[in-house]
Amino acid sequence: MMVTRRHTLTFLAASAAALSTPHVRAASSGRTVIRHPDYFNNFDPANFARHDEIITRNILAPLVRLKRQNSGGWTVEPQLAAAWNERSPTEIEFDLRAQSWSGGSSAITADDVAYSFKRIAGLTDPPLNALRARSWSGLTNVEVDDDKTLLVSMAGPVTGMMTGVLARGPGCVVSRERVEAMSGRQFTTRPGHSSGRYKIAYLDEMSHLDLDADPNWSGEQPEITGARFLVILSEQEAELRFRSGQIHHTEATPDVLKEKAQAFEEIAAEERDVVLTDVPTATVSYVAFNSTNGPLSDPSLRRAALLGIDPRTVLREGYGPNGAREATGVIADFVLGALPERLENFSPEEAQVLVREAAYFDEVVRIGARETKSEIEMAQSIASQLREIGIRTEVIARPAADFFADFQKNVYDLAIRRVAGQNLDGTSSLLAFTTENSGFFSLGFQNEEYNDIVEKASFTDNVEARVELMRTAQTILSDNSALLPIAQEKKLALSRGVRPAYYPDGSIGDLGDWLPLE
Amino acid sequence: MMRARWVVIAMTLLFATAVHAQRERACERFVEIDFTDLQTALKSHAAERAETRFGPRLDLSCHNIRRTLIEAEEPGFLRGKKLEGIDFTGAVLVEVDLSKVQMSDSLLVGANLAGAELAHARIWQQDLSRANLAAADLTGASLLGAKFTGADLTGANLSGASLSRSDLTAAWLVNTNLEGADLFGATLAHSIWQPRGQFDRGNVGNLRGVRSLRVNLCESSFGAPIADCETPVAEPDFSGLNHLIETLSQAGHRQAERDATAAREEMRNDLMVAHFLADPLSNFTDGVVAIFRRLLFDIPVDYGTRPFGALWGLMLSWILFGAAYTAALRIAPRSAEFALYESQMEGRIVLRSLRKPPYRAFVRAGDAEVTRLHPATLPQAVKHGALFSLAMVFRVGFRDVNVGEWVSRLRANKVEYVATGYLRTLAGVQSLISLYLLAIFLLTFFGRPFQ
Numbered sequence: 001m002m003v004t005r006r007h008t009l010t011f012l013a014a015s016a017a018a019l020s021t022p023h024v025r026a027a028s029s030g031r032t033v034i035r036h037p038d039y040f041n042n043f044d045p046a047n048f049a050r051h052d053e054i055i056t057r058n059i060l061a062p063l064v065r066l067k068r069q070n071s072g073g074w075t076v077e078p079q080l081a082a083a084w085n086e087r088s089p090t091e092i093e094f095d096l097r098a099q100s101w102s103g104g105s106s107a108i109t110a111d112d113v114a115y116s117f118k119r120i121a122g123l124t125d126p127p128l129n130a131l132r133a134r135s136w137s138g139l140t141n142v143e144v145d146d147d148k149t150l151l152v153s154m155a156g157p158v159t160g161m162m163t164g165v166l167a168r169g170p171g172c173v174v175s176r177e178r179v180e181a182m183s184g185r186q187f188t189t190r191p192g193h194s195s196g197r198y199k200i201a202y203l204d205e206m207s208h209l210d211l212d213a214d215p216n217w218s219g220e221q222p223e224i225t226g227a228r229f230l231v232i233l234s235e236q237e238a239e240l241r242f243r244s245g246q247i248h249h250t251e252a253t254p255d256v257l258k259e260k261a262q263a264f265e266e267i268a269a270e271e272r273d274v275v276l277t278d279v280p281t282a283t284v285s286y287v288a289f290n291s292t293n294g295p296l297s298d299p300s301l302r303r304a305a306l307l308g309i310d311p312r313t314v315l316r317e318g319y320g321p322n323g324a325r326e327a328t329g330v331i332a333d334f335v336l337g338a339l340p341e342r343l344e345n346f347s348p349e350e351a352q353v354l355v356r357e358a359a360y361f362d363e364v365v366r367i368g369a370r371e372t373k374s375e376i377e378m379a380q381s382i383a384s385q386l387r388e389i390g391i392r393t394e395v396i397a398r399p400a401a402d403f404f405a406d407f408q409k410n411v412y413d414l415a416i417r418r419v420a421g422q423n424l425d426g427t428s429s430l431l432a433f434t435t436e437n438s439g440f441f442s443l444g445f446q447n448e449e450y451n452d453i454v455e456k457a458s459f460t461d462n463v464e465a466r467v468e469l470m471r472t473a474q475t476i477l478s479d480n481s482a483l484l485p486i487a488q489e490k491k492l493a494l495s496r497g498v499r500p501a502y503y504p505d506g507s508i509g510d511l512g513d514w515l516p517l518e
Numbered sequence: 519m520m521r522a523r524w525v526v527i528a529m530t531l532l533f534a535t536a537v538h539a540q541r542e543r544a545c546e547r548f549v550e551i552d553f554t555d556l557q558t559a560l561k562s563h564a565a566e567r568a569e570t571r572f573g574p575r576l577d578l579s580c581h582n583i584r585r586t587l588i589e590a591e592e593p594g595f596l597r598g599k600k601l602e603g604i605d606f607t608g609a610v611l612v613e614v615d616l617s618k619v620q621m622s623d624s625l626l627v628g629a630n631l632a633g634a635e636l637a638h639a640r641i642w643q644q645d646l647s648r649a650n651l652a653a654a655d656l657t658g659a660s661l662l663g664a665k666f667t668g669a670d671l672t673g674a675n676l677s678g679a680s681l682s683r684s685d686l687t688a689a690w691l692v693n694t695n696l697e698g699a700d701l702f703g704a705t706l707a708h709s710i711w712q713p714r715g716q717f718d719r720g721n722v723g724n725l726r727g728v729r730s731l732r733v734n735l736c737e738s739s740f741g742a743p744i745a746d747c748e749t750p751v752a753e754p755d756f757s758g759l760n761h762l763i764e765t766l767s768q769a770g771h772r773q774a775e776r777d778a779t780a781a782r783e784e785m786r787n788d789l790m791v792a793h794f795l796a797d798p799l800s801n802f803t804d805g806v807v808a809i810f811r812r813l814l815f816d817i818p819v820d821y822g823t824r825p826f827g828a829l830w831g832l833m834l835s836w837i838l839f840g841a842a843y844t845a846a847l848r849i850a851p852r853s854a855e856f857a858l859y860e861s862q863m864e865g866r867i868v869l870r871s872l873r874k875p876p877y878r879a880f881v882r883a884g885d886a887e888v889t890r891l892h893p894a895t896l897p898q899a900v901k902h903g904a905l906f907s908l909a910m911v912f913r914v915g916f917r918d919v920n921v922g923e924w925v926s927r928l929r930a931n932k933v934e935y936v937a938t939g940y941l942r943t944l945a946g947v948q949s950l951i952s953l954y955l956l957a958i959f960l961l962t963f964f965g966r967p968f969q
Contacts, residue, residue: 030739030742033739205547232652233630236633237632237633237652240652240653240672243673244672244673244692246672246740399589399591
């Protein structure tokens, strides 16, 4: 064979290319790294832990989901359901769309859905004592017509159920076959099959969780194809990791907002692709007054305490200048039933008069708070204001578990507490103060008239009438000096390269609704 | 040379994977311990150790110490304690006050010490492999000989800390404050090096593993090997590495300085390639430059860390091209295009014009005997091929300094090989390569062309 000039040059060029072949290849998938503020505990819709609901909703889909509109409003969108029909105020009929479990082994059926709801409600035999049973407490039956149709029947009206239960963790669907095979018919972090837009790629409960978009998902496809939830307990660690680009999303909860707000704003100002999101939540912090025990069981002294506390000062001390909005009532301002303005006006002069008139013999008023910096500062602010009107005080700051135990035992005379609205209807917030829940959210407040009005509001279809009833209920709370609303909480979120989604109550939205930042 | 190169690449990827997976499972579940039980256990263990000096370690592995101390409202319980022979593997010590503790014969493998107070702690030769020390305060801590393999020191404050002879292999030093830290004899192999703060030139002696230092090159997944990265960073943070290079240069640690420079240059190259692969059209220039940098600077001299690599390259070129010439003489001796001509004149010194090329002078003078080479045997072909290749390797010179001329004078006969046809092209390429290799050797041996 004749070796030509072309052969020589080709050989030399090929040699050069081979030697310079870079040890870099085209990319595999990158994950959006999200801070998870606690260890992974429980993803079961019946028992999920507070921070784990985001995982539950991503791996186990509910029938419907909430989607924010460009206008700022919310719509209920189908997720596993194809369509639904509210047959009556207490009944909804659902048609399911075709969707298989992860792995494509079998289809999700109406029987799976019915089992999921009834299991949480305690309607299965034997009943499951689910942590989230309250969410489905009104469920009377789920009737399965065929593989794709079911009828959900409630004892009460279903108004808030769509947004407050069905679209959230307790509305997520599990595989009946897999769960029934599990010990105790429940699971913690391994659901077996997933019904959601994502599936678990890797999980170390103490360290991190990797989610990948499930190729079996036949609904609307998510834009974030993979995410890593990284356990970071320390706020400082989260901030530093975000600064150095190791995580793409972190949040400052109201507890730390006062300290972190400035740092977050600085980071957002420094970096081009970082988005700072101000997330309003439906959580309202308030001061609960003990109306059954201790010195504040005297209505005059209780009223004096209520008028002697300036909520704006307390808000500033607890959350900082821009850390929260002033609350008008126990319902957040973007939720149906919110009061246009607060019912109590700070009046230390009137408070002092009431203290003098009350049968008060210098007993110490015990102010309970969780052992967080913001609540301690709020409690101290309340204590100093009450001292100014002549009431002796003592601040008792306890770790969260001890605080809630003491709260239920009615140990405190006054305590800082929060109520989180679960949906876009204020009745869920008002339900917290009925006699049934006395001791969970109020320090012994019981009022039949209030109970009746809240029940009536729940059953009223007419929106205007319902709003009026909800406002009346809040007036009763104020007139009885049961509580003093302080702040409507918010969160700050820092995101790099992604635009996160949120639920109306401020909880983190489904990953499938997150968008990459262009 | 190439083999070693790929071993380095493989090792880099291996360690990078180790770093990436550094938060792999340390504990199946955490163990809760009551504060009183913790107190009692520590006391009795200390008493036992005082008696026996050595003994079994107290097992606090996977214990959630943080929760114990918070619930007992005793955040400072461990402050200043002497913690001898305690196994804290996988324990949760997040934001726990461990300042001024004295640890010996203890294990902290995979412990979560994020935000922990460890100021002025004495943790000599303890194993902190895969520990999470993000945002931990280690100001003035004495960490001599401690093992931080795969540890995460993101945002940790190590100002004034002594890390002498510590092992920081595959550790993450991102936004880590190293102001005044002593790194003498520390091993930094495969660590992500993006610290801040100025360190003294007296504190960087005898550093090891500098050649494999890394910075984050991946936007989409921090610390991920560039090979697995979806979106590479636009501008990597080389400030920490530049400061190290500068400090090493001032301190006169020449080889370490060259290694750090090479690490930086290699990452630059990797990044150019990654940009090219991500978007070939927009980053075409990056791709071309990366190939040239790799051919010209990486392969021959590893960006200055191995100047003698160029000389090995010359030898390789002599052998490879020699083989090619031998093959040409043997396989296609009749082909005019692949013939070598030998111009030879025995026993005489020829006067020739300095303005003319030598072989032309011979011909023109009529003194030269120009013959076409037809080696009869393979050894003869090898001899001629090797000699011609050697002549081409050293065909460099300037005025009186002519290496090829000097080499040719080593022979008894005045012989000049003349290539024709495409063999001449090949010889030209060899000469150019040789010239470059000699030049890069001189540049990198005597200078710092990449700094």
